[in-house]
Amino acid sequence: MRRHLIRVLRVIGVLGLLGAVPGLISLWRVGWPLVEDEARTAVLVMAAAAQLLPVEELERRIEAALAAEDIDLAGSYLALADGMGREIRPEVRQNFQNATSGWATAKRTAKECAAGVMTGEANSGIGLGCTIALDLTAIGDFADLGRQMKAYSEDTEVDQVAVALSGVGIAFTVGALVTTGAAAPAKAGISVLKTARKTGRLSAKYMDDVARQLNRAIDVDRMRTEWRLLDKPSLEGAQEIVRRSTDAGALRRVAGQFQSLALVAKAAGPGQAMRMLKHVESGEDLVRLERLAAREGKRSLAIVETVGPKALRIVGKTLKWTAELVWMAVGLLTSMLNFVLSLVLKRAARAVRTRLEAGLEPVAPRSV
Numbered sequence: 425m426r427r428h429l430i431r432v433l434r435v436i437g438v439l440g441l442l443g444a445v446p447g448l449i450s451l452w453r454v455g456w457p458l459v460e461d462e463a464r465t466a467v468l469v470m471a472a473a474a475q476l477l478p479v480e481e482l483e484r485r486i487e488a489a490l491a492a493e494d495i496d497l498a499g500s501y502l503a504l505a506d507g508m509g510r511e512i513r514p515e516v517r518q519n520f521q522n523a524t525s526g527w528a529t530a531k532r533t534a535k536e537c538a539a540g541v542m543t544g545e546a547n548s549g550i551g552l553g554c555t556i557a558l559d560l561t562a563i564g565d566f567a568d569l570g571r572q573m574k575a576y577s578e579d580t581e582v583d584q585v586a587v588a589l590s591g592v593g594i595a596f597t598v599g600a601l602v603t604t605g606a607a608a609p610a611k612a613g614i615s616v617l618k619t620a621r622k623t624g625r626l627s628a629k630y631m632d633d634v635a636r637q638l639n640r641a642i643d644v645d646r647m648r649t650e651w652r653l654l655d656k657p658s659l660e661g662a663q664e665i666v667r668r669s670t671d672a673g674a675l676r677r678v679a680g681q682f683q684s685l686a687l688v689a690k691a692a693g694p695g696q697a698m699r700m701l702k703h704v705e706s707g708e709d710l711v712r713l714e715r716l717a718a719r720e721g722k723r724s725l726a727i728v729e730t731v732g733p734k735a736l737r738i739v740g741k742t743l744k745w746t747a748e749l750v751w752m753a754v755g756l757l758t759s760m761l762n763f764v765l766s767l768v769l770k771r772a773a774r775a776v777r778t779r780l781e782a783g784l785e786p787v788a789p790r791s792v
Contacts, residue, residue, distance in 0.1 A: 473731055490520060565590040577652065586621075594666045609686035625702050637678040642666075642669055684710050691721055696724055696725040699725060
């Protein structure tokens with residue numbers, strides 16, 4: 425019996441060692457550099473962009489963006505050129521500096537901020553930044569909600585998605601959803617999403633995905649019914665209606681997407697985040713865009729505009745490889761621990777056998 429136990433333990437030890445071999449081979453084949461997935465993503469995406477953008481094309485795109493007063497895109501292409509080590513002609517750089525000088529920026533800020541605040545629509549990072557600042561106070565959400573409810577009272581077409589997004593924004597503001605620290609980033613993400621939708625920069629597929637999640641989180645029909653019962657529309661009344669119409673649990677689940685979008689805006693800029701949304705078709709794409717923006721920063725828009733959806737696929741493939749590598753490492757670690765445990769057990773069994781053969785009692789474990 426004892427010999428049989430020892431043989432079993434030896435077999436377990438050998439199997440444990442053999443089980444580690446495939447893990448080692450897989451790790452070697454995939455490559456340890458994949459552990460640094462963000463660095464690899466940057467290399468792959470930049471390589472894809474470099475193939476499509478010789479220095480002459482970069483300069484042409486920078487000048488075209490400046491001519492169209494598209495400072496976000498011009499700055500992104502210039503940052504991409506610097507990241508790739510391309511020598512941009514001094515006159516092109518000077519044109520960009522002139523366009524972003526103090527006086528030029530002040531005029532553009534006043535014009536674009538006014539448009540963003542008055543209409544809720546923004547075509548640049550400056551205008552969107554002003555819209556976000558307004559939305560953080562719930563005033564922007566209340567104004568959007570009021571416009572839709574007015575349309576409802578007049579029996580004209582109502583944008584239910586706009587109602588839901590405004591309601592979610594108000595819910596964040598009054599703390600009906602998450603803590604204050606998490607609410608502000610989520611509200612910024614909602615502002616980017618709302619503006620992208622208003623300006624036609626949101627893919628229909630992704631908007632349908634968001635709409636389905638919002639329908640589970642907020643009862644638009646109840647909001648409309650209760651709004652009609654208000655004596656006079658007010659922010660306080662809207663906040664109470666939102667509290668009674670929302671499912672906090674469902675909203676927390678969708679909040680992650682708004683927070684991811686806010687992180688994209690923080691890394692690349694609100695204007696860039698809004699424009700890159702046209703390439704996002706799912707929550708998984710948004711996670712990929714978040715990773716790309718975290719790595720590339722201001723270069724992100726130029727990369728996505730140049731490479732297209734392929735940029736997000738590259739990031740997705742890298743994330744998949746990294747996940748596979750992690751699971752391989754877990755399997756390898758488990759196999760090695762199994763092998764070490766088998767050696768310990770075998771040594772303990774041998775000690776017991778030696779004492780028994782010597783006519784001694786096995787050593788009892790010490791009590792604590």
